[in-house]
Amino acid sequence: MPKTSAELFSAGIFHRDHCVQDPKWKERDGGKEWDTVKPLHGLGYPLDRVLLIDNETHKVFAGEERNAVTIPTWNVCPSGGVDALRGLVKQLLILADVDGTDLRGSSNYVSICVSAANEWAMERERF
Numbered sequence: 290m291p292k293t294s295a296e297l298f299s300a301g302i303f304h305r306d307h308c309v310q311d312p313k314w315k316e317r318d319g320g321k322e323w324d325t326v327k328p329l330h331g332l333g334y335p336l337d338r339v340l341l342i343d344n345e346t347h348k349v350f351a352g353e354e355r356n357a358v359t360i361p362t363w364n365v366c367p368s369g370g371v372d373a374l375r376g377l378v379k380q381l382l383i384l385a386d387v388d389g390t391d392l393r394g395s396s397n398y399v400s401i402c403v404s405a406a407n408e409w410a411m412e413r414e415r416f
Contacts, residue, residue: 303327308348317347326350337391340399342377355393359400367410376406 308325311317317324328350329339336356341349344362360377363370380399384392 303332307332309350311347313347313351320347329353329356337393340381340392340396355396357400358396358403360403361407366407367414370407372410373403373407377403 305325308327310322311320311324311326314320314322314324325348327341327343327348329336329341330350330353332339336353339356340358341353341356342358342360343349344360346357346359349357358377361370361373363373366373377399380395380402384390384395384399
């Protein structure tokens, strides 16, 4: 059970090398031949304990939608997304503290919390 944000990501942070070409890129509005998806099923981790964090929902591999946490795009967030990132880590640490929880049931809630943290930061910047 992770106690710090560093331990939370001890299983690995996966990147572009772990992606495959999006098989539906032609069907999607604005799809590009180089678009990719991030399949989780072949990484060797139980899917009930893995979340995919991305700013684009089309990056989710078909059948793994419940593993997705959608976050704001960092370059349009106030202060580079620091508040959104803090909100994300806070929620992930809460989830990690509950043994045996199927994280997929919380992915949408985490997305909402991160979005709310970002919107709060945007409002704060306006004043």
